Amino acid sequence: MIEKIRKIIVLGGGSAGWMTAAALGKVLKNQYCQIQVIESEQIGTVGVGEATIPQIMLYNDLIGLDENDFMRRTQATFKLGIQFVDWQKPGSSYFHAFGDVGKNMEGLQFYHYWLKMRALGKAAPLDEYTLSSLACLEYRFMRSMDAGNSPLSNIAYAFHFDAGLFAKYLRELAEQWGVQRTEGEVVEVQQLDNGFIRSLRLADGTEHEADFFIDCSGFRGLLIEQTLKTGYEDWSHWLPCDRAIAVPSASISEPWPFTRATAQRAGWQWRIPLQHRVGNGHVYCSRFMSEDEATSILLKNLDGEALAEPRPIRFVTGKRKQFWNKNCLAVGLAGGFMEPLESTSLHLVQATISKLFSFFPDRNFAQSDIDEFNRQMHFDYDKIRDFLILHYHATERNDSEFWNYCRTMPVPDELTQKIQQFKANGRIFRFNNEMFSDLSWFEVMLGQGIEPQAYHPMADLFPEAELAKRLEGIRSVIRKSVDYMPSHQSFIDQNCKAGKIY
Amino acid sequence: MQQPVVLIGNGLWLQMATAIVAKHLHPFGYKCIALELAATIKEDPAVACGPELATLCQMLDLPLQLVLTRAKGTFSLGSRYQSGEKNWFVPFGHYGLNGSAAEFEQAIVQLLKQDPNSKAELFSIAAQAALQGKFALAPANRPDLAEALSYGLHLHTAEFAACLKQFNQQLGVTFVRSQTVQMSYNSQGQVSDLQLDQGAAIPVGYCLDCRAEPTAKEASRTVQLFSAQDTTELVQQPFSTVVQTSWGWLLRIPLQHASYWFSQSTDPTLDLSHIRQELQQLTGLSDWQQSTRQQPTESEPWQHNHLRLGQAAATLDCPLYNGLSALQYLVIRWLDLLPNQNSCPATALMYNQHWQQYQSEVQDFLLLHQHPLATKTGRAFARLGRVLSTETDAIKAGQWFGLMQGLGLKAELPSMLLANRTETEIHQGLRQVQQQIARLVATMPSQADTLNRCLQQLSH
Numbered sequence: 001m002i003e004k005i006r007k008i009i010v011l012g013g014g015s016a017g018w019m020t021a022a023a024l025g026k027v028l029k030n031q032y033c034q035i036q037v038i039e040s041e042q043i044g045t046v047g048v049g050e051a052t053i054p055q056i057m058l059y060n061d062l063i064g065l066d067e068n069d070f071m072r073r074t075q076a077t078f079k080l081g082i083q084f085v086d087w088q089k090p091g092s093s094y095f096h097a098f099g100d101v102g103k104n105m106e107g108l109q110f111y112h113y114w115l116k117m118r119a120l121g122k123a124a125p126l127d128e129y130t131l132s133s134l135a136c137l138e139y140r141f142m143r144s145m146d147a148g149n150s151p152l153s154n155i156a157y158a159f160h161f162d163a164g165l166f167a168k169y170l171r172e173l174a175e176q177w178g179v180q181r182t183e184g185e186v187v188e189v190q191q192l193d194n195g196f197i198r199s200l201r202l203a204d205g206t207e208h209e210a211d212f213f214i215d216c217s218g219f220r221g222l223l224i225e226q227t228l229k230t231g232y233e234d235w236s237h238w239l240p241c242d243r244a245i246a247v248p249s250a251s252i253s254e255p256w257p258f259t260r261a262t263a264q265r266a267g268w269q270w271r272i273p274l275q276h277r278v279g280n281g282h283v284y285c286s287r288f289m290s291e292d293e294a295t296s297i298l299l300k301n302l303d304g305e306a307l308a309e310p311r312p313i314r315f316v317t318g319k320r321k322q323f324w325n326k327n328c329l330a331v332g333l334a335g336g337f338m339e340p341l342e343s344t345s346l347h348l349v350q351a352t353i354s355k356l357f358s359f360f361p362d363r364n365f366a367q368s369d370i371d372e373f374n375r376q377m378h379f380d381y382d383k384i385r386d387f388l389i390l391h392y393h394a395t396e397r398n399d400s401e402f403w404n405y406c407r408t409m410p411v412p413d414e415l416t417q418k419i420q421q422f423k424a425n426g427r428i429f430r431f432n433n434e435m436f437s438d439l440s441w442f443e444v445m446l447g448q449g450i451e452p453q454a455y456h457p458m459a460d461l462f463p464e465a466e467l468a469k470r471l472e473g474i475r476s477v478i479r480k481s482v483d484y485m486p487s488h489q490s491f492i493d494q495n496c497k498a499g500k501i502y
Numbered sequence: 503m504q505q506p507v508v509l510i511g512n513g514l515w516l517q518m519a520t521a522i523v524a525k526h527l528h529p530f531g532y533k534c535i536a537l538e539l540a541a542t543i544k545e546d547p548a549v550a551c552g553p554e555l556a557t558l559c560q561m562l563d564l565p566l567q568l569v570l571t572r573a574k575g576t577f578s579l580g581s582r583y584q585s586g587e588k589n590w591f592v593p594f595g596h597y598g599l600n601g602s603a604a605e606f607e608q609a610i611v612q613l614l615k616q617d618p619n620s621k622a623e624l625f626s627i628a629a630q631a632a633l634q635g636k637f638a639l640a641p642a643n644r645p646d647l648a649e650a651l652s653y654g655l656h657l658h659t660a661e662f663a664a665c666l667k668q669f670n671q672q673l674g675v676t677f678v679r680s681q682t683v684q685m686s687y688n689s690q691g692q693v694s695d696l697q698l699d700q701g702a703a704i705p706v707g708y709c710l711d712c713r714a715e716p717t718a719k720e721a722s723r724t725v726q727l728f729s730a731q732d733t734t735e736l737v738q739q740p741f742s743t744v745v746q747t748s749w750g751w752l753l754r755i756p757l758q759h760a761s762y763w764f765s766q767s768t769d770p771t772l773d774l775s776h777i778r779q780e781l782q783q784l785t786g787l788s789d790w791q792q793s794t795r796q797q798p799t800e801s802e803p804w805q806h807n808h809l810r811l812g813q814a815a816a817t818l819d820c821p822l823y824n825g826l827s828a829l830q831y832l833v834i835r836w837l838d839l840l841p842n843q844n845s846c847p848a849t850a851l852m853y854n855q856h857w858q859q860y861q862s863e864v865q866d867f868l869l870l871h872q873h874p875l876a877t878k879t880g881r882a883f884a885r886l887g888r889v890l891s892t893e894t895d896a897i898k899a900g901q902w903f904g905l906m907q908g909l910g911l912k913a914e915l916p917s918m919l920l921a922n923r924t925e926t927e928i929h930q931g932l933r934q935v936q937q938q939i940a941r942l943v944a945t946m947p948s949q950a951d952t953l954n955r956c957l958q959q960l961s962h
Binding site: 002027028029031032357358359360361362366368369371372376416417418420421424425427429431432433457460461 | 529530838839840846847848849851852853856859878881882885886888890891892893894895914915916917918919921922
């Protein structure tokens with residue numbers, strides 16, 4: 001006998017809260033159960049400029065988002081990848097670009113052929129075989145078009161947007177779909193005898209009951225941690241940065257279609273171009289750098305004038321020991337925090353929402369479903385964690401205590417194995433459900449300076465001259481395709497230009 | 503790696519592993535040696551291969567027609583299960599006509615809950631074709647249909663092995679026979695050479711051990727095997743049959759001019775005469791062969807340069823899951839890492855981890871047959887009507903879904919992603935797919951016609 005969920009409360013109204021509420025509102029249409037968001041304007045959200053990865057399209061499809069409208073409303077720009085500057089060593093730079101790298105041949109990944117020809121001194125830089133990288137370098141963008149086998153038929157992209165405007169936009173949609181919003185600060189959480197959450201009492205004295213609570217209260221995890229004492233797995237020994245300073249700055253040029261992550265002495269700095277401004281932040285490790293110094297570095301490296309006071313953010317990298325505990329599900333920062341180096345925060349929100357629909361409970365809250373949900377979430381977090389650690393650990397930088405620590409720290413066994421395997425033979429071993437593809441691993445490992453000693457021997461099946469001809473053919477197709485693409489700015493102007501704010 | 507790759511074993515498993523390895527390594531000038539040992543276990547007379555075989559034949563440039571002719575084969579679109587009065591079809595391919603259609607299986611689950619007389623197989627083109635005795639290869643311009651119509655082959659084991667041996671000889675594989683083999687190890691623990699009868703020795707680069715028998719030291723369990731030949735022609739049956747018995751399951755594999763029955767029991771307390779009696783009742787056959795084998799356990803097949811692939815595959819081998827599929831997987835996975843691999847222990851470690859995952863998914867699938875709710879996959883399906891995502895492709899999504907719904911697992915909870923669709927919308931959508939499937943199946947030839955055409959193509 002199903003005991004239907006009658007009401008869901010989403011606590012917190014940042015990106016995670018409104019993404020969850022909008023998805024629930026769209027899918028359940030307020031007919032299946034009542035959905036209420038409780039948020040307080042007194043409590044700020046982390047809401048800095050947010051960057052995403054192409055999987056965001058799944059979420060957009062789920063809620064039926066009009067992409068151009070969404071871009072206008074959130075001052076968004078397009079994103080084709082991330083440029084990592086100074087990570088391998090000062091002066092180095094590489095792209096972790098979305099989409100294909102070259103073209104696979106005879107069932108073998110392109111990069112093996114490229115490794116072979118590079119060893120012979122007969123290959124151009126990888127970016128010249130990668131549509132997204134080349135488009136980034138030339139500030140070009142377009143959406144996929146129907147062009148047969150051309151790389152223009154398959155352009156993978158994501159977005160940069162203003163997280164505050166994004167939350168506001170989703171709030172409007174969610175409210176249209178029947179989600180009820182309540183302004184207020186939670187002062188007490190009532191639990192049942194079995195520890196399940198019964199209700200939330202707000203500062204105005206009102207009490208709000210629900211069957212299922214979604215904790216989007218951010219780092220503090222008001223329900224999942226402060227109430228249910230779920231526990232937190234601290235990863236700061238692997239991902240030691242624990243502070244960020246964020247500040248918006250004026251745009252002084254056309255927006256780039258990529259995020260830039262520049263390594264600094266004790267962390268790194270992000271630069272996220274939006275239509276109306278640039279989002280900047282400096283993620284750093286407080287063991288190795290003071291807040292004043294971090295702020296000074298950030299401000300010194302802004303392209304344009306700062307548009308607000310720098311805002312400090314504190315965090316501990318890690319994850320909850322359970323994302324779903326009793327009748328409470330933690331989404332977003334309440335569930336865990338991995339720094340925004342690979343723009344995975346909103347992806348993890350979306351992955352949690354997607355799994356929630358697959359494991360949507362009734363009031364019995366079957367523990368086996370919750371266990372499987374948690375297992376899948378741990379898998380996602382752990383695999384992403386390893387990918388992030390790779391950026392810090394695989395470096396030649398020895399110019400500061402921070403980098404010396406990162407370079408020499410012990411890392412998870414699975415990551416060690418992946419690195420060793422890549423070094424030995426250029427192969428990448430992964431399971432079906434890992435989020436980052438072998439191409440992502442390849443681009444980052446190579447970009448961080450891990451040089452494979454070999455490539456797949458199948459690459460030797462092509463005679464050298466034939467392979468050189470094929471690589472040149474691919475490079476030429478990529479070049480022509482990028483030439484066909486309009487500039488990022490003109491694509492925005494023609495399709496989704498936002499109104500001026502600043 | 504200068505030393506040869508040596509494959510040890512006998513029968514179909516040795517020939518299959520050798521074919522894959524030799525074909526892959528041939529262009530690189532590697533030497534392959536197949537060391538044929540005397541068989542200590544009698545191979546089953548027939549084998550049901552999954553959809554990976556068709557891909558493999560393509561990779562090997564081994565014409566399917568040749569395999570079908572030489573090994574007296576038939577096609578297989580899946581398995582028809584019978585349990586008492588109930589029967590259902592478990593296809594290799596996906597349900598519906600679009601593999602990525604969101605929530606299609608959940609719509610079926612919803613329909614089955616509302617209409618217990620309806621059947622999931624109405625929405626599987628493979629099931630509809632199979633049950634009408636039809637079979638066709640999907641046209642090249644319909645990759646969607648190719649997925650939905652994924653097919654395996656039923657083959658005569660010894661004939662298929664002979665066909666592969668000939669193929670291997672043509673590839674230049676050196677065959678060596680010996681009654682016994684002893685491994686010599688170097689100081690790093692690697693197999694350095696193999697000592698054969700009468701003092702002969704083979705140097706070893708890699709040793710791919712395809713023997714299924716556990717060594718005396720290793721843990722194993724005793725399995726009672728039953729098999730029988732049935733002369734009834736089942737050429738209009740492009741599927742295998744799986745029948746529930748009081749101790750487990752009974753499998754029937756149809757070949758071109760006969761079919762074979764197989765069953766096994768692992769329960770030592772069972773009365774064997776009772777099993778034989780039940781087998782006779784179920785099949786009408788009295789001439790049942792009975793044998794015993796030891797089933798090994800192997801979770802770390804790659805050790806140094808020695809890969810115990812046969813033992814690993816044998817851990818899963820049973821009538822419901824052919825160990826040959828696991829062996830093929832293990833060989834291909836290894837080859838993907840070859841040959842510049844010798845000194846990277848991390849690779850062996852990750853290979854073994856991947857194997858453990860594969861093994862666990864197959865074991866989950868097998869356990870589902872006995873105790874559906876003892877598996878987390880079964881429990882999740884019984885709650886949510888969903889197949890949990892898997893980390894390997896050991897079992898196809900259609901097989902998981904087909905089996906669990908057929909076993910009678912009904913989702914307690916509805917799909918929330920269908921919550922905003924009315925019942926009528928869902929039923930209309932399903933009906934449309936059903937009609938499309940029926941139209942497509944109506945135009946398909948019978949398996950007999952397709953087989954004849956394949957065989958004629960070969961003779962031309």
